[in-house]
Amino acid sequence: MNERIIGLVKRVNGPVIEAMDVSDAMMLELVRVGEVRLVGEIIKLEVESAVIQVYEDTTGIAPGDNIYGSDMPLSVELGPGLIGTIYDGIQRPLEEIFKISDQYIERGIQCPSLDRDKKWHFIPLDLEAGFTVTGSMIIGSVQETERVEHKILTPPDMNGTLISIMPEGDYTVEEPIALVETQSGEKQLFLMHRWPIRSSRPVTERIPLSIPLITGQRVIDTLFPIAKGGTVAIPGGFGTGKTMIQHAIAKWCDAAIIVYIGCGERGNEMTDVLTEFPKLVDPFTGRSLMERTILIANTSNMPVSAREASIYTGVTLAEYYRDQGFHVAVMADSTSRWAEALRELSGRMEEMPAEEGFPAYLPTRIAEFYERAGFMKTLSGQTGSISIIGAVSPPGGDFSEPVTQHTKRFVRCFWGLDRQLANARHYPAISWLDSYSEYLDEVTPWWEEQVGTSWVQNRAEIMELLQKEVRLLQVVKLVGPDALPDSQRFIIEVCTLFKNAFLQQNAFDDIDRYSTTPKQMKMMEIILTYWRRGYQAIRRGVTLVKLRRIKVLQDIVKMKFAISNDDLEGFDKLNDRLERALNQLESIYV
Amino acid sequence: MSDSTILYETQKKLLAGREYIGVDRIDGPLVFIRKTHPVGYRELVECIDENGCTRLGMVLDTSSTIVVAQIFGGTSGLRMPSTHIRFRGEPLRIEVTEKMLGRIFNGLGQPIDGGPAPVGDEELNVNGKPINPTAREYPRDFIQTGISVIDGMNTLIRGQKLPIFSGNGLPHNELAAQIARQAKIRGAETKFAVVFAAMGVKHDVARYFIKSFEESGVLENVALFLSLADDPSIERLITPRTALTLAEYLAFERDMHVLIIMTDMANYCESLREISTIRGEIPSRKGYPGYLYSDLAELYERSGMLKGYKGSITQLPILTMPNDDISHPIPDLTGYITEGQIVFEREMHGRGIYPPVAGLPSLSRLMKDGIGKDMTREDHPHLASQLFAAYSYVKDVRNLASVIGEEELTPLDHQYLEFGEAFERKFVTQDKNENRTVEETLNLGWEALSLLPVEELHRVTEEELEKYYG
Ligand SMILES: Nc1ncnc2c1ncn2[C@@H]1O[C@H](COP(=O)(O)OP(=O)(O)OP(=O)(O)O)[C@@H](O)[C@H]1O
């Protein structure tokens, strides 16, 4: 990095620095401020002046301090070694920083994102000299973790002809592995390359979504599914369970790579992931969950501008793995903190605010972020996807605030968390009334093929019951339950059962924390058997009291804990017992 | 470093001691000074008044033309021409030592108990630095407070930040003092200390705590930082930082388990709003600055445990919710940062229930890893979950009863009402000096649950029912 002075500090206002005597600087250039070399980025350029957003605490920076240019935009390093690492918002490896500066994060630490000494075993593709090299092309691979075969890609903007490629062997990320003739001369290729975080990596085209991202969370997969390549927002007041849902999905979803962005949230939550994930085993591959996970941690007490950058850092890493043909799931907890960082920076720059102090470009930024999700055909002809799951933390839990409202415009799936449910410890507190998924039609064929043809009808039937229940409960609130006939009280009964037995899912229970799709289907069918046959029974004169007394109901409520994913027969047996009990009841009435 | 840079840096150091006579503007607690040498952001400022008294301050905005500083001692009595200003070239630091325990200080860490200033072992920047998440140790040690509604349902964990959301006139001080008195790790002898930071509270509140510490014989383990209602409001902004700096020192360099009580966070936030308004910043909600969240996080995140260190910092912030409104920005943003909250309910207080902890909105997020087999008792997680579920149903039934009348309720609903009554009167309610073991607490929970039919208890296992029900 050739360092040169591009200007001087004129004013310091928190993380925003005004610069004077600026020459030879470029927009979005990565800069270093003062003799402590704080990392910053030029976000506004005028004649001889500039505005810089600084990613570290600016204490002690004074007017007149030097500003050093780097000649490159704020970028991330992409190559083997990302998986299993925890980075801050501008991709500094926190574990390395810990070795340098102990428990507190010192300022001005320069530390490469990817290990410079580690050798990776590179297996080149069989390419001959003269081969046309294009952007994001796969030229070989490295086994990054036991479960991730990392494809080595050319930089997306590469164009030329291959001169040579190195043989199979061990290389560091800085040792050249190929040589390419380009218009601007010969270029070396390495196991890693850089990409600016604020530009999305190019792809060939978007592919329509059709495969669900299976999360193992019943209320999500069965009621409000998300497709691979889709976007979803989880808004909810404090303590309603956003982080728990994000953690659960990061643990159990069937994506190949997880990028978890802790954006302005608690330090202990990141520690929790760091201590728990390595011990957990992924049900699909039997490998440790950490072997597919990248963490970005810019906690609430870390500098606010790095928080702004963190979600771009995260999604750029995701795009890199997508370009290798992986399905990536990105969790951003919480996008509200990112929006607030935007607001703070905008305020310090004295920009005109729009709603609630947020800058007028907030919706554009939100849209740009979620647009980086999708199911794509990559430049190298692979398919890969990025699904984005963003938590939103509305002030006062009020969904009418700007961040929730604008996010709603750009996502197609919405899991609204309900304070009442959370207070009653009904978790996940996803409201079945406010939530929706526009991916339902897209993923239905998959479910019908893979799990069962009755999936979509079952879902529709239970959703209808839940809707009916709302109206019935309103009546009960006014006149009490006795005013309703048994057939209607039975609807309430079934919905209560459905909520207790199916929708509630305990993230801390070893069996319940994750349900396979067949288990979800079987559970749903047992509950619907009770509903369908019970309703018939009532019409034949069986009383509600009798229906409620069926002993097997106790086991149905607890089936989620009692019967494991691989014991599908257990569900069939339970269903048989239910049928027998209902037969017996009915036999008295025929 | 180039020659010119070296020259510049040396000049900056030399100029740091320079004293300016006269300021250019005073607005509330802010002073504005023109034409200074290059002054660093957040640098310490000494503001000397006519009588030669020094008030400390901090640089909030610095530029080549004007510097803005907030004066913690307030600006009352300052005259523009006769005020002297010195910039110290470094941020505010305080001297810390174990000997600060048993002493009383103002918000800046200067003794106000008549004793001499203790000689510090170390001088630390009060602003602290962000803790590296990889350096943290996930907290999981159960603290027994002897208070059923906390131990049983909102368990406090060592290293947790668990605020009390209260209202004016509710017994939050009593509860905080009771926790400070009774809190213990079972079966462990540990070095502990209490750090108490008062922001804008009345003298009698400070006196109440001092008396309570005195009576339980722990006063020599307590350091108090008092910035009371009649002290300059701006000093409240520095008080929690000073207190936390000592707490960090005691926890991570002296291996102590530190409980820090900070009261009242609402006053802290108001001072922050005051500064923000004077500076003409664009407000977010209710006039509070957009950075209130980050600012509070800077305080609340200074808690927890660290890998390889023996000590810990457990935070118990107290805040009074304006208008008892939990969605007000102060409790709201606090709840978004802390690891749960103990929420007080005025209605319960009215019914004579102490502690008036609202069952449903209260939460301890770290409880999950600190309770159960080998930590408290194997039935604890399910029991707590069942109590929450049942109590939430009680609330529904009470609402229903208030509309249709109690006579119209089903027999089951009546049983729930009975349970609710028992839960509030026997489980939640306890004496201000009553110290229950966690087993006593759990047994009381089962006693209340036993008023419900067994079919209603979905969240507990057969074995637990067999062992504890009825
Ligand atoms: N699926 C679940 N199973 C069991 N407990 C849960 C579940 N979801 C949430 N909880 C409980 O709710 C608490 C709060 O959840 P969480 O931390 O996810 O909230 P949040 O919405 O992220 O809050 P904040 O906005 O303040 O970060 C958890 O600590 C846990 O006790």
Ligand SMILES: [Mg+2]
């Ligand atoms: Mg959260």
